[in-house]
Amino acid sequence: CWLNDFQEELVVRPLHSGDIYASFQFRTLWETDFMRGNKEWSLFKMFSRTLTEACPLASSSKIYIDITDNPEHFELSPATSLLSQAMVLGDRRTFSVYDLTQQDTFGSVRSLNLLIRWKSTEGDMLRPLLHAERYVAGYGLQTGEIHTLMYNNHPYRSFPVLLLDSVPWYLRLYIHTLTVTSKGKDNKPSYIHYQPSKDRVRPHLLEMLVQLPPNSVTEVTVQFERALLKWTEYTPDPNHGFYVGSSVISSLVPSTVAMDTNSTQERPLFSSFFPCKEESSYFVRVYTEPLLVNLPTPDFSMPYNVICLTCTVVAVGYGSLYNLLTRSFQIEEPSPGLAKRIANVIRKMRGVPPL
Template sequence: MSMHKMAAKPCRLIVIISMFLFLSLTDQAHASQDNFAEELFIKPLPSGHIYSHFQFTTTWNVDIQDQSAFSHYNLFPKSLGQIISKYSVRELHLSLTQGYWRPEKWGYPIVSAPPGAELWVWFHQNTQDIEQSWKELVNALSGLFCASLNFIDNTVTISPHLAFRPHGISSDNYASNSSYLKYATLPRENVCTENLTPWKKLLPCDSRAGISTLFSAIQLYNANYHSLAIHLRPICQDPSCSSPAVELSQSMSVVFDPPIRELSKQDWSLRKLFGRGLKGPCPLASISNVYVDITDNSTSNPVQLTPDPDSIIRTYRGGAERHYALYDLKTWNSPHQLMVSMKWNQKHQYVDINRPQIHIHRFITGYGQEKGGITCLLYNNDAKNFQTVVYLETVPWYIRLHFHTLKIRSYNRDLRPDWVKYIPGQDRSKAYMLEMVMTLPPSSVTTVSIEFDRAFLKWTEHPPDANIGFHISSAVVSTVLKHGENYTSPEQSDSRLEPSLTNPSNQKEFFIRLYSEILLIQLPTPDFSMPYNVICLACTVVAIAFGSLHNLTTRNFAPLDPSEKRGLKARLSMLFGKFRKSSKKAATDESEIKQEKEEKPLVNDQDSDTKDSESEKDSEGDR
């Protein structure tokens, strides 16, 4: 028996080693399918601002529906992968923005985002309880990114039908079923370094190497506009889409204003913008490029770009020719930092800006604290073509919309929407949603207006700073442009900037999503100083009552002669009489004291004489 046992031990050891090698090879096969790219895009804007966009793209060649694939990680962040796998997430889009992007002055951004926090998620078809998964997902993301996403509940959550279709690969039946979609915003969310720190920890190199070393909180949060975003979606590995993959796109957009700091000059450098230069690429990145837009370089005010770029890229996209200077960090072998800078010979000249084809503007109408209205202006600057847009309006339950007051006018004429979906809200349980498809005439300004009533909230439902007001999230306009002059977003098939900037396809349609300003509205606010007033009044009443009772119980009462006069004259004479008596008494007391002092020495002398005579008599008797 011992010989059999000794022979079985090597067999077991061989089996264990073979299984370990097989699992390690399997893990390596899963891990080796990751791909990471880091890119920085810098563009001087016509308004004098400098637009900087950081793009980090991680591609993982696995099926997002394969739960076993989310057990082995290499470049893909494990903390986010576990959340996606647990809550059956197919697509996730999260943005945290401070400030408002102004498309009429800055053009279109690479990644659009509204002020505050925005989260929209597509769940898998086999998700058993979407409501419960959504509730647990927002709490998990709130802890992961140190944001107030846990305040997202049913009162701010909607499921739009057309405005937020899937960005990744999906079937038509799945994309048209909005029951798998959840959308919510928090317009009051503030963005700070506590959000930047967990966001950059999802990067393979964190902020220790590569382009992410430019992340300086002091510089980033001193900008006019700042936006963090995460977009996860399933994509195709190849053009034939034979195998799926998972794409994680992390982007950060920052807008600086150099003319304010540089004495009306638009000069900039990496040190002035971010406080440091670039030392080299991230070792795990397959692409590490810096792009500088030099399209607007004019002969009247030429620009000087230093150091010389590795190459100049000339592309033609959307009816416009663009020029980009390319710096490849993979080929940067200098011991010094890469310090890209641009200088102009003259001061910046503010001129009329060519406005984009579509932009919007929204504001509050009415007065008082009972009724009001919301008006949105949609500008179509295309002089020839009609433009079809999808308009989405989300209003909290305490702003009670009246659908019968909806008006759409253009050129002083009423327009009928092509499609409308209106879901009324319910007090303390559901928000109002208005989604429409409209066709905007050429060179027009279309006005969309609707009236509302303000609700009365309970005093416990007001925030601590109730007098500031309540915020209404941005309106969303989605459309497909036919011209791409101001369009810099990457193509739908790839979130990386390199394919769309270096070798763009023959793209004829450009999808864009625009966000309006958030609105600040005042509701009937109670007087929160009333508790203080009540406390003061109650304490005053108690003090007065206690004082009266104390006087009644401790004061000595004396009978009064009814024949005595009690008028004002009598009281004054009595008062003066008491004063005179007291002064006379004081004078008599003083005189008596003086007399006593004068009599005391006489008495003392008489006593001494009597004592001497008595002593003499005693002495004579003895003799």
């Protein structure tokens, strides 16, 4: 099989924490020695060699370094004058481009070793426009409350989100207690679908469409009651608790970057990983944390105590009864003493009946 066109790219993005985010047909987080005082990273540390040439089969071979935060947080060497901009999840990022098909990229030594040296670890991490969290509130082992918080960090745009929640049947939801609040006010969902659970058959299914106001936190709360399981349905470690799956939040998040009308410029390959345009929204799916819920747990040591006590009572009672039913009783007269035997001998010699 012959290829008419083959292209490859390596995307490297330095993070504030001193790690490297790289993409070469996959995404990964490359650890560095930043915490041990070595505040630099290079291609030689990643691949144990430098780059000397491009892939012979590639018609386009480029390396992209995210320099949006440069020169505030790190230095890049060798520098290049070739820059490119791309949209990544609604954010315009600037990249330094190293074209490996050009001989000038390798310099006179015919070797390319990109070096990134961090200046400091200070700086705020970028907050996503949409993120969520979930936790369980309440006390005791009878009732509780599930709280789901959805954050919209967009400065001026509101957008709808689809919340999908699947709760096990042993947490019996009280749907009449469902509340949705944003900025201290009630936020009525545009659409709600609820499918009640059946014990030991199917879980609760709650789906709703909620509009998130700009720069706000929307809280969804619902109360539940804990069910008492059969003793055979408990896990080997029931006191650890039972896991409840994550909530799924899906939305088309609007971009914070203005539309770029120049659509004829060359774009990097990795921009096709995100199916969106600058003038449109991009799809985001967020999973919350799983919950760990404690259920009413019986004292599993009680059967052992009952068995021991029952066996003891049966052994004592049955043993005594069996002894009484199987024992034979005989009357035996005690043998006379020495004085009595001597007296009987004398009485016999005198012709007197013995004692």
